[in-house]
Amino acid sequence: MKYFLRIFLIALLVAGSIFACKKGGENSAHVEETLTAGTATFVVDNTIQPIVEDVLAVFESIYIRAQIKQVNLNENALLQALQQDTAKVAVMARKLTPEEEKHFTDKGITPKVIPFATDAIALIINKSSLDTVVNLNEVFKILQGSESQKVKRLVFDNANSSVTKFMLNEAGVSGLPQKNVYSQGTAQDVIKYVHDNPGAIGLVGVNWIVQPPSELLTYVENIKVLGVNNVKKGKANAYFKPSQTNIATGNYPLTRTLYVLNYQGKNGLGMGFANYISAPDGQRIILKSGLLPETIPERSIQVRNKL
Structure with missing residues (x-):
């Protein structure tokens, strides 16, 4: 009897664990998007692919509830993705022209365009x-x-x-x-x-x-x-x-000049990433990459009288 009771308890625990994992997975897949959490897809000019990969890796290591998929495209394909609304955030080596931006202004979306490097x-x-x-x-x-x-x-x-x-x-x-x-x-x-x-x-x-x-x-x-x-x-x-x-x-x-172009129309991961890459921590990553940061991060030197 004790043997069957033990088997029953083990089976109950396993079933509970599977249910909990499934529930957790479903919840993580539906995290509400904020500046530092949720899921998003960014389209990235493939001529600047390495620096965006570097900054995204650090961003996601800090904000572990953020999952950003980086899709590297040539400029024509990137513009097409924006115009077809398959992407709302782009990292490009220029701003959109007024003609290219009309697609969004007609919808009442005001873009947030942040320069971050040269x-x-x-x-x-x-x-x-x-x-x-x-x-x-x-x-x-x-x-x-x-x-x-x-x-x-x-x-x-x-x-x-x-x-x-x-x-x-x-x-x-x-x-x-x-x-x-x-x-x-x-x-x-x-x-x-x-x-x-x-x-x-x-x-x-x-x-x-x-x-x-x-x-x-x-x-x-x-x-x-x-x-x-x-x-x-x-x-x-x-x-x-x-x-x-x-x-x-x-x-x-x-x-x-390189830009983060955000057409989400809300405070989502596009704005969160733009804020990070243009802030001192993000600009330090740019500085180490060989590109010129939009703003040079301050470096504080502390002088000590004793070692």
Whole structure:
């Protein structure tokens, strides 16, 4: 009798545990969304994928009831997701134009747009190349469909990326030329292509070089970043690399501001993440990433008379 009683009690405990786990799982899946809890999907420009991954990882480690899915897309696909309402929060390398934003203003949604960093487009080449600098006008020649004696091949991620559109705008053209320009798919593919093809110049967000994913380390070790002259500021004979100092002073010519664009229309995880990435703790992560923070975090120094 005692044996059957014991079996009954064990079975009751197991059933109770299963019910509790199921109930807890259901509750966690339906946590009300707030600034620091709930679930959300963010669409992220894949040219700035690494820095967003870093900040999101820290954000979720602090606010353990927040679950944010990061979907990395090229700029065209990202805009489409916003316009089709499949995403309400985006991390982009520009603001939306008034025409693009009309979709939301017609619905009475006022966007909350928070700048958090300045990015730079790095021009990279195989480490075996003797070149250490490149004239920006020679790069523009290729994008304009002309021949260049100095630049033979330019390599982008894809025609719909924000890096490609930025460079086309800088060169004053609307589309990629038919020759001497190649698309590879992603920033990772650009880095691998430059690693395997001496003479090709690749264009990627600088964060991919400063903080590459572990699977790209061996590739990044065998490429180098070229210095670029700032023809826009009349510094045609001075060349600058995309360091934080050169980004801050404006000496490096190929820079762009990064934003969190929140179209949720409520105080949800979009606003919570934007608040975090633009606050001192988030800005310290940006500072370590190779990008320039929107605000430089204060560093307090405490002096002690005794050790």
